[in-house]
Amino acid sequence: MRHPPRSGLLLVGAAVALVGTAIAPTVTASGATPACTVEYSVTNQWDAGFQGSVKITNNMASVSSWSLTFDFAQGQEVTQGWNAKWSQSGTSVTAANESWNGSLASGASVSAGFLASWSGSNTAPTGFKLNGTACNVDGEPTPTDPPPTDPPPTGEAPKLHVSGNKLVDASGATRRMLGVNRSGGEFMCVQGYGIFDGPVDDAAVEAIADWKANTVRIPLNEECWLGLSNIKPEYGGANYIAAVKDLVAKVEAHGMTPLVELHWSYGQYTGNSAGCSDVHATCQKPMPDAQYTPSFWASVASTFKDDPAVAFDLFNEPYPDRATSTTTQAWTCWRDGGTCPGISYEVAGMQDLVDAVRGTGAKNLILAGGLAYSNDLSQWLTYKPSDPTGNLVAAYHVYNFNTCASESCWNSTLAPVAAQVPLVAGEIGENTCSHGFVDTVMKWFDDRNLSYLGWTWNTWDCSSGPSLISDYDGTPTSYGIGLRDHLRALNG
Structure with a gap:
């Protein structure tokens, strides 16, 4: 989805309050560069909705396509977005590149925005992953061995x-x-x-x-x-x-x-x-x-x-x-x-x-x-x-x-x-x-x-x-x- 028409934002203009919260990229005391960083911000918020954005910086090898995933913790739901293909299943949100912004060189950044609903609390998400690699954490990710066992059958088919x-x-x-x-x-x-x-x-x-x-x-x-x-x-x-x-x-x-x-x-x-x-x-x-x-x-x-x-x-x-x-x-x-x-x-x-x-x-x-x-x-x-x-x-x-x-x-x-x-x-x-x-x-x-x-x-x-x-x-x-x-x- 592309950037929504300005008229869609004007409808909520009277109720909008500038929030300006953000998660800055994290670099630990060791000074190691994270594999990727994500800056998350809420720029506008009103009674039942808000406008947010993510800025993704890739510090790994160049990629020809990208997919950012994160989880909302308190029931927020993305309703539309721009500069990425936004989707959500349960609490899990995915922003995948558009056809025209898939290439992301090492050190390059890309930004995407969205509108979402919320109620009660609008806590910022954490646990961002770029193409499956954790962002905002110290150094290059260490490959992990596959788990010795997969989750055992429960009698109920998983919703994958x-x-x-x-x-x-x-x-x-x-x-x-x-x-x-x-x-x-x-x-x-x-x-x-x-x-x-x-x-x-x-x-x-x-x-x-x-x-x-x-x-x-x-x-x-x-x-x-x-x-x-x-x-x-x-x-x-x-x-x-x-x-x-x-x-x-x-x-x-x-x-x-x-x-x-x-x-x-x-x-x-x-x-x-x-x-x-x-x-x-x-x-x-x-x-x-x-x-x-x-x-x-x-x-x-x-x-x-x-x-x-x-x-x-x-x-x-x-x-x-x-x-x-x-x-x-x-x-x-x-x-x-x-x-x-x-x-x-x-x-x-x-x-x-x-x-x-x-x-x-x-x-x-x-x-x-x-x-x-x-x-x-x-x-x-x-x-x-x-x-x-x-x-x-x-x-x-x-x-x-x-x-x-x-x-x-x-x-x-x-x-x-x-x-x-x-x-x-x-x-x-x-x-x-x-x-x-x-x-x-x-x-x-x-x-x-x-x-x-x-x-x-x-x-x-x-x-x-x-x-x-x-x-x-x-x-x-x-x-x-x-x-x-x-x-x-x-x-x-």
Whole structure:
């Protein structure tokens, strides 16, 4: 949001009192320079509202985008702002750069302002963080080891939201998504066999929780959700939606986060790396389609917008890079959609899908993957869609046969993203019926306090498709035992 019109301030002019309080940058007796400083001030205050500002100074390395987070302690609520994209969830406030003021060199400053409501007391906030790094404190931050355990399951699913580059719950505690994928909802219905592959009753969900998972990713099919004519009525529309809602409720009842995700979508693609020639949602397409996917997400968001514990993963594995001739074309297609080179149908870009979700009023957490089947996040920060709530997460997939499957690639392409926004590996796995590769993945993500979900909680042959279990009672395969034992060690 930009600076409000002057007339909006004149309306309260008669009641305005100049306050002029501020928090100055803090430098301790040691004389060390803080990693960043924030000057917070209230310039005008009236009976029910006030005008405030922040001046941010970056003393770290230059950044191409920034996000300031802090908490209001006494019920203050931001109503509008300028020179930053302001959002608030509970007490947590985020000010993220606009497209035109994202670059912040070392030693440079940027200012942003806002209007907010208050009652009772208007105590100034503390605990400012710039891109996740504490400001107004002595010296460079010391990296901390990840906690030995994540908060144990409570029987109530946490309401996750973004704070800087972390996921936090309603209390402000840092959380990670650690769990499994529950495949089936993307293919059974369109193939005419049912809705889920195997049981999804309470005992089956409890078996997932017994692995000490805290998140279950649930792949969906847009044609089945929308009940299009090619789907058997018993497996589509209202019946399909009811089944998904029931599974979501069971996952939450066991204290786990449900992550609903669009896996298969409409649109005919027969180009490079095509998974099928069918126009219907019977395989992974390179991009979501403009005809149905925005409607799908508007419907899903409307269904779950009153339940902030549900998270949304916009599209499983985009690969417009296989259809287009240049990287710029691929990333532009990914973000903006429209007519994309090499793809015959009209494409819905990530911005279209974010807009479809937010247009319903839903503030739920949103995940967006990158190119190359979500394995390439190299330009994710450059092309990331705009989210007015600031509740956007980068999604990544990695298998032992992917291009970016080494620590050197993760260090060069994932670490910069994780420094700016939360990063969730929505799928990790290997086709070896072993767990050596995912052990390496989990260690890299653990060392950085990041999130990951194993593919998949289905009783398939683990060599033909990474399958974590041989029975829905939770009996692990030789591959799945690595994830199970690791989750239990973290959260047991």
